[in-house]
């Protein structure tokens with residue numbers, strides 16, 4: 001993989017201010033900048049939206065790109081969005097699901113991911129390292 005698209009969904013623009021005891025004190029910008037420094041050989045593009053439709057549009061836009069991997073933190077849409085799950089099923093580019101928090105150690109409603117069954121893999125519970133591990137997996141993909 002050469003190009004990585006990181007998609008962050010709803011409320012992740014508030015990282016740093018949002019429930020720091022769960023999501024940490026770093027901002028989304030800080031985390032994305034650090035990931036860029038960790039993987040200088042990869043072309044990393046980052047996108048955040050609070051809108052389900054905008055996330056689906058981006059999945060469609062990059063969904064048939066060669067040598068590309070998509071890292072998706074769909075936020076709460078993880079647990080509700082059949083439309084995002086359908087978009088992931090529809091595209092060819094592999095998608096890895098990530099979560100900062102361990103969704104399985106939280107409220108029961110967060111235990112179910114509608115997107116997990118259609119993703120190439122899932123990483124949950126390692127804070128910003130969840131993104132790092134997902135990108136690392138793509139870096140080694142078909143090597």
Ligand code: DQA
Pocket residue numbers: 010011012073074075076077078098099100101102103110
């Ligand atoms: C999250 C977990 C979701 O349950 C939650 O709705 C989020 C963030 C995470 O990164 O831990 O918005 O995806």
